[in-house]
Amino acid sequence: MAPAITLAADAPTLSSANTGFMLICSALVMLMTPGLAFFYGGMVRVKSTLNMLMMSFISLGIVTILWVLYGFSLAFGTDSGSIIGWNSDWVGLSNIGLTELWDGYTIPVFVFLVFQLMFAIITPALISGALADRVKFSAWALFVALWATIVYFPVAHWVWGAGGWAFELGVIDFAGGTAVHINAGAAALGVILVIGKRVGFKKDPMRPHSLPLVMLGAGLLWFGWFGFNAGSWLGNDDGVGALMFVNTQVATAAAMLAWLIYEKIRHGAFTTLGAASGAVAGLVAITPAGGAVSPLGAIAVGVIAGVLCAMAVGLKYKFGYDDSLDVVGVHLVGGVVGSLLIGFFASGKGQSDVQGLFYGGGLDQLWKQCAGVFAVLGYSLVVSAILAFLLDRTIGMRVPEDDEVAGIDQAEHAETAYDFSGAGGGAARTNVTGPVADTASKKVDA
Template identity: 75%
Template sequence: MAPATPFAADTPALSPADTGFMLVCTALVMLMPPGLALFHGGMVRVESTLAMLMTSFVSLGVVTVLWVLYGFSLAFGTDTAGLIGWNPHWLGLSGIGRTDLWDGTTIPVLVFLVFQMMFAVLTPALISGALADRVRFGAWALFVTLWATVVCFPVAHWVWGAGGWAHRLGAIDFAGGTAVHVDAGAAALGVIPVTGRRAGFGTDPMRPHNLPLVMLGAGLPWFGWFGFNAGSRLGNSDGVGALMLVNTQIATGAAALGRLAYEKLRHGACTTLGAASGAVAGLVAITPSGGAVSPLGALAVGACAGVLCALAVGLKYRLGYDDSLDVVGVHLVGGVLGSLLVGLLATGTGQSDVTGLFYGGGPGQFWKQCAGVLAVLAYPLAYSLAASALLALLLDRTLGTRVSRETEESGIDGAEHAETAYGFRGAGGGADHVPTAPDAPRAGRADTRKLTA
């Protein structure tokens, strides 16, 4: 039986140039979850390094399998009431020919589905940073399975699927500011209270154990983000992908500098952790807006993200929620900020003819962006947050999501993975000599954990 929509008889001929471009972009996006694993892995305590790496890496396996079995159908199949997609011909990726083209594009469906698969892989991996140092690996893998099915795939349909309610709303989300970053950040807010704080939160410094690893882990996603953002145009025949490439670089650099300026003014020092986190904040903020703003607009987006996300990260110490690696402060706040700024900075010459308030478009698009963000944000707060909390609570009451206090203090890696990250003892340094995050508590017990064999 022939596949159902969105295949169309008048689809343009396959373009080798666009297809090759998308193959490269897909490979770049695949690099982002392992890069994220290194970014998060360097920020945790040494005894939790492998556990942190695995929480990101396992998403590559779990979500890939789910996407093949039914995820692609749920996200991009025929719409039902604007809420979910479904196409039985795509279950197990059957019914898709090698030369079938995605509707309205010049690239094969097979290329499109793998590109979108990488977005789905990355989204739950982002949540893991909020739960560092305390979650059992098996429970996390099951959570990813359930969360991707109940939350991630439906939201992808809402925002990007033909007929999805958020897509019909008209708000601009070029590459996932809401569907990826806001979604993951809201889910983190739901799971954190269920999982609880780390032992010693608010008293122990909770220092990152390997800042060079953090810098490498920020650089690799930065590299992969060019595919993440530029590839979201699904080709580059109109130059929007090229604009997104330029804006991604500009916003990220500006955000890193904005974060460093904030640190210098507030703390008197520019830290490597701040530079890395600022860069990631810029990447997040430009994701929904980069196809609509000018390079100068991207500069403003990045600078705002670097400063405002730093301020948001500092709130966790005041509010007392243990977002271990700042998923809420960077991804939720950065995604919302980037989406809103489209309403101010859209030039009308990028991905659409929409113009923002600062370019003579009046307040209409800004209010539309506000409505879109509030609607899509209200969904995570009312659905993603609640669904994530309920899933975490279900797993906690049945399997148990958290390691024991003894395991947490002695090290998750040995208990959960029977391995250690490093085969040497720290000499002349170690974890104790790594500077803590600028806004972290400075008083309390010293963290006496050292690199262990």
């Protein structure tokens, strides 16, 4: 068969509608990082609230600068050995035309790169939930910079970059089951195995201090996730983005209900924390699969993820690893579940004609999904553990035990989240070794 000839008239042209849509989606994904901060911030004890918020917010600063300098080039530049990309013209983003289109699409390169930037920002922020109460803020900031460079940028190229080995193999990851959630969940496990448990783990009560904050964060995540998922098709001319939007809602609802039912049977109550966690588990699981499955398939993905993630969060007590806010149980397990279920539930009527086992496609797609899942999991787990070990042995990863017991907010940020002694803020931003800091310390003691 003779190769098709692409006429100039058939070349993609700038679409104002798709460009505007993608800018909105980028803003929605950006909102997810503050949403995550509230979600995590409500789940920790009062004395760690601000530190938890800052561990997410600092990623907005660090990863943005790295993305401009070299991150976008490493993730989406010209492929080298199916492992990493590079394009010197993209370093500093100074040689990209304002109306230059992203490869084969109707949106500018700048729009695509800022959308992907928001993914790069939230992925290391996800890790922070596993490390609550015990990590030096300076060490965390350095870890974010190193991890984004050595782990996230290469993995993003594997999965989404032209020439990346997972992309070329045919691994389906619509919006980040492997590159975002498995990547972050495995990294969280690697780091906590190195830095150890919180003081009082399994002994002291470590209940969430503000469930309303948790619910607010979960709501913001759910809202922003529509941009995260539907935007990943980079337009909606063929309806696939709309399918992903619907499946995002459907799977999240199913997972929330499944988690609550499991929780009622297992523990005797429907909790707000369970509702929030179940919703996030559904969002995680449908992220890789939503463009490949039908709405009925999305219900199945949500139900399975809701139950399995609810079961998985208890494994830390059985195996003794201190995953403070269940990043492993929700993001790693949810990402694995959603990615592998593509091999069963892909309908062949969404983003591609690939069919899963239950639709007559055999095991072909399932083994590809397994290859992507376990390669990313293994790489992120090992490299993240090595990074944590090196930082721990050099600058130290953990705060002193006395600071951890007294409260990491005061030790690392000279502030407190709530002022119970009267009007005014919790602490000052300056003079942290002078009289103002002493006053703030007295407020904490009060």
